[in-house]
Amino acid sequence: MKLVFAGTPEVAVPALDALIASGRHEVAAVVTRPDAPAGRGRRLVASPVAERAEEAGIEVLKPVKPRDEQFLARLREIAPDCCPVVAYGALLPRVALDIPAHGWVNLHFSLLPAWRGAAPVQHAVMAGDEITGAATFLIEEGLDSGPVYGTVTEEVRPTDTSGDLLTRLAFAGSGLLAATMDGIEDGSLKAVPQPADGISLAPKITVEMAHVDWAAPALRVDRVVRGCTPAPGAWTVFRGERLKLIQAALVTDRTDLAPGELSVAKNNVYVGTGSHAVELLWVQPQGKKPMRGADWARGVRIAPGERAGAADVR
Numbered sequence: 001m002k003l004v005f006a007g008t009p010e011v012a013v014p015a016l017d018a019l020i021a022s023g024r025h026e027v028a029a030v031v032t033r034p035d036a037p038a039g040r041g042r043r044l045v046a047s048p049v050a051e052r053a054e055e056a057g058i059e060v061l062k063p064v065k066p067r068d069e070q071f072l073a074r075l076r077e078i079a080p081d082c083c084p085v086v087a088y089g090a091l092l093p094r095v096a097l098d099i100p101a102h103g104w105v106n107l108h109f110s111l112l113p114a115w116r117g118a119a120p121v122q123h124a125v126m127a128g129d130e131i132t133g134a135a136t137f138l139i140e141e142g143l144d145s146g147p148v149y150g151t152v153t154e155e156v157r158p159t160d161t162s163g164d165l166l167t168r169l170a171f172a173g174s175g176l177l178a179a180t181m182d183g184i185e186d187g188s189l190k191a192v193p194q195p196a197d198g199i200s201l202a203p204k205i206t207v208e209m210a211h212v213d214w215a216a217p218a219l220r221v222d223r224v225v226r227g228c229t230p231a232p233g234a235w236t237v238f239r240g241e242r243l244k245l246i247q248a249a250l251v252t253d254r255t256d257l258a259p260g261e262l263s264v265a266k267n268n269v270y271v272g273t274g275s276h277a278v279e280l281l282w283v284q285p286q287g288k289k290p291m292r293g294a295d296w297a298r299g300v301r302i303a304p305g306e307r308a309g310a311a312d313v314r
Contacts, residue, residue: 126227147191
């Protein structure tokens with residue numbers, strides 16, 4: 001088939017690579033989000049998908065909105081048979097959905113109908129799911145509600161961050177997306193409607209959702225830290241400033257600390273929760289680089305009984 005691939009971040013690159021390497025289909029063009037400011041200089045930078053497409057000599061389309069008439073006209077000229085999508089980052093209007101003969105087929109990082117929305121991997125980790133996966137489905141105007149072509153499953157490991165899990169799903173899903181294109185092309189694959197039950201939603205993780213509640217059980221605290229890593233980053237407040245929590249570990253043999261209470265040992269720093277303590281392995285103070293939790297604790301000279309989690313953020 002002639003394909004137009006739509007995607008933007010690094011996580012979409014493995015799927016683009018798989019389609020380019022398949023040899024069975026032609027990736028005629030790539031649709032991605034416009035260049036965005038990045039780094040300290042805030043200079044405009046092309047998306048990872050745009051950079052990879054340019055390396056491969058593939059035409060790159062960067063509409064501000066996918067309903068832009070110039071973009072739609074070019075898409076009609078290309079006349080793709082199908083448009084595979086991975087984390088494109090913009091809603092597709094009906095007029096765009098109707099152009100390819102086999103529609104737009106999305107690789108979504110959950111086992112639909114679970115975790116429909118922008119942040120399925122983060123929500124799976126934060127909810128404590130033991131198994132998740134990826135699914136390919138035909139895009140409709142509803143939120144991730146279209147019929148499913150295929151799935152792959154992936155175990156959620158006890159120490160997985162959302163970044164760890166998403167990296168594995170990106171590579172597992174790339175093979176699924178390529179196989180889905182093959183099945184659509186030869187007619188061996190038919191999309192199956194999603195079940196009406198088992199629906200859960202995965203909206204974008206806000207900064208407030210990443211705020212750690214030390215009164216929650218330690219298991220919940222651990223899941224929030226892992227689910228919000230690398231973005232947007234779990235955080236607490238210490239002495240009126242935000243402290244980013246990069247990595248924590250459960251400490252089941254310490255139940256002597258009140259929620260938010262800090263305790264410093266020679267090479268460790270612990271925080272109390274609603275159950276047992278957690279150890280802060282890596283943190284990032286406001287305006288500074290990431291550092292080991294014990295190094296941070298030594299530097300700020302934590303007083304006995306001092307707590308994290310006060311509400312007054314500077």
